[in-house]
Amino acid sequence: MPKPAPYDFVLDHLPKRIVVKAQFGMHYVYLDKKLVLMLRKTDKPDGLNGIFVATLKKHHQSLQQEIPALSPFALDTGEDYDSHWRFLKESHDDFETAAIGLCELISRGDPRIGKLTKGGALL
Numbered sequence: 001m002p003k004p005a006p007y008d009f010v011l012d013h014l015p016k017r018i019v020v021k022a023q024f025g026m027h028y029v030y031l032d033k034k035l036v037l038m039l040r041k042t043d044k045p046d047g048l049n050g051i052f053v054a055t056l057k058k059h060h061q062s063l064q065q066e067i068p069a070l071s072p073f074a075l076d077t078g079e080d081y082d083s084h085w086r087f088l089k090e091s092h093d094d095f096e097t098a099a100i101g102l103c104e105l106i107s108r109g110d111p112r113i114g115k116l117t118k119g120g121a122l123l
Helices: 008-012 055-066 097-107
Strands: 020-022 027-029 034-040 052-053 088-089
Touching: 008 097, 034 097, 052 097, 055 088, 088 097
Parallel strands: none
Antiparallel strands: 020 027, 027 034, 034 052, 052 088
16 A cells, blocks of 8 residues: 655645656656646655656746745755756745645646646546
8 A cells, every 4th residue: 555645735735636646656746637746755865855846947947936945956966957847845944835835836727837748648
């Protein structure tokens, strides 16, 4: 049986039609067949516990202005990983406020968040 999704307060702030799938130690959150978030909380001391936001690089700056707690994420090497994803670190002082802000954007259908994936297409 899969573990319950971490940061379950996030799910309370999203539309009821979301689909959550547990895979690869994370919980993938889909809305209207688009992957919007990945929720991750493990015992690994890698600094990657938090919420990953599915977006595109061209939206990073505008999302950062609205949700300043968003950042790139660093791999085990300590270097930022150049990716379309943005990261909300669990240890950030504004974690809950920022997470709820992301949920509000998603709930309003903000086109900067979410991407179609093979997994989402099958939902």
